[in-house]
Amino acid sequence: MCLCILAHQLVLTHPNIIAANREEQYDRPTDAPSWEGQIFAGRDRIAGGTWQGVNALGLHVALTNRRDKSLDPDHRSRGQLCTDALRHASARSARDWLLDHLLHVRYNPCNLLLSDGIDAFCVQYDGQRARPETLGPGLHMLSETDINDDAHPRIQRARQALAAHALQWPELRHELAALMGQHTAAEGGICLHGQRGGTRSSSLIALGQQSVRDGQFYYAEGPPCKAAYVDLSTLLQQPI
Numbered sequence: 001m002c003l004c005i006l007a008h009q010l011v012l013t014h015p016n017i018i019a020a021n022r023e024e025q026y027d028r029p030t031d032a033p034s035w036e037g038q039i040f041a042g043r044d045r046i047a048g049g050t051w052q053g054v055n056a057l058g059l060h061v062a063l064t065n066r067r068d069k070s071l072d073p074d075h076r077s078r079g080q081l082c083t084d085a086l087r088h089a090s091a092r093s094a095r096d097w098l099l100d101h102l103l104h105v106r107y108n109p110c111n112l113l114l115s116d117g118i119d120a121f122c123v124q125y126d127g128q129r130a131r132p133e134t135l136g137p138g139l140h141m142l143s144e145t146d147i148n149d150d151a152h153p154r155i156q157r158a159r160q161a162l163a164a165h166a167l168q169w170p171e172l173r174h175e176l177a178a179l180m181g182q183h184t185a186a187e188g189g190i191c192l193h194g195q196r197g198g199t200r201s202s203s204l205i206a207l208g209q210q211s212v213r214d215g216q217f218y219y220a221e222g223p224p225c226k227a228a229y230v231d232l233s234t235l236l237q238q239p240i
């Protein structure tokens, strides 16, 4: 379970803005984002893949697992699928590759959010079939159900909180940072603290048109209600 918010073509200087909270079990070891080849991403030390990354051409990919009870442990890891999608030059080519690849290789159910400065897509995969969706300019939200699922409590809460959001990056970043650390007593908390798992990290990312040269990446290693966002932008702007 994760929550990703995409601001696609809303902010002139940074047409590709993403805020994401990652939920995972507390004891699953992971590495903070760094460059490996052309991909800047955090890594899961068990399966080796990633849940979110950016490549040197400014493509962002985020993965959320879909709500499903029948997981097949023999399938290839979804984190690997996310890493493979990040090897593409654009959101469009990553989408086309995914739609073809998912005809031939089985994974457990997941969603992939693909965005660059020009296009944004969500590929929703139920374990058998992939459904692509093209996303227009605006705010888009994804958790463990369909994209922009307005019945989802976390998405409802995020939409409400961002109803009158800023249209400039530093201001929007502050609004997103405040939102990602919010709690509620009922369902719909944005920052989660479960018994065995919860929000392990949070990212606020702003990307320009076609590269990471003017990109910004803020990363909280821990639940964003407590952990401060650290500025990784200098690291992001210097691909290997």
Ligand SMILES: [Zn+2]
Pocket: 181, 182, 183, 191, 192, 193, 223, 224, 225, 226
């Ligand atoms: Zn919290």
